[in-house]
Amino acid sequence: MSKTVKIKKATWKFYFLEGILTSVWLVYLLDFYSFYNESYFYTDKRLPIFFRLISFLNDNWQELFSYFVLSFLFMSLTLFLTYYLYLSNKEQMKGYKIFCFLNVGYCLALLGNICGMLFFILFILAASLIYIIFVLADGKSYQNELQDDELIERKGPFETEEAAQKESSLFKSQWVKIEGSHLVDVIYLEADGKYYVEMYIEPIENEYLNYSK
Incomplete structure (x- = not known):
């Protein structure tokens, strides 16, 4: 009703x-x-x-x-x-x-x-x-909707860390920059012995805050 x-x-x-x-x-x-x-x-x-x-x-x-x-x-x-x-x-x-x-x-x-x-x-x-x-x-x-460390992409698995870094660089080169934010990548090794890379959007002001801490 x-x-x-x-x-x-x-x-x-x-x-x-x-x-x-x-x-x-x-x-x-x-x-x-x-x-x-x-x-x-x-x-x-x-x-x-x-x-x-x-x-x-x-x-x-x-x-x-x-x-x-x-x-x-x-x-x-x-x-x-x-x-x-x-x-x-x-x-x-x-x-x-x-x-x-x-x-x-x-x-x-x-x-x-x-x-x-x-x-x-x-x-x-x-x-x-x-x-x-x-x-x-x-x-x-x-x-304004961006959250701290907002995950936008997860890629993998990769056999080596160099392969993960290469994929991260490729993704960054194709990324359309959003004003007031930047792209952060995190490469890590999982229990299966494979490397993964996660891409985050982080507001620039948060980056300054992290440095100040």
């Missing part, structure tokens, strides 16, 4: 957020295209498309600048919510994929005009910003 209530609450939360997002985009798109159709009417259509764009920007720069800034903010917010709510919870949000495409559709709706290329550039910048934010957040989250 509690699980059902939880799912219903989550569903209403997603609908509420999507409702707000849809309302914001509809108001923005209607206002922009209303302004665009009226202003573009006075642009000389005989000019090549590039010079037509320059002329349109020159005649309406003050208004367009506000639309560009707002579009970047709305795109960033939309992509952030899309990734946070849907792409990072794929298993739980399988039934809501339509909203993911709908959100991207709002952004792409700005491409159907002479300023489409500029809006596309803003879309790429917004997507890059959100990507960087989540990459940094994931890295920070993983770093």
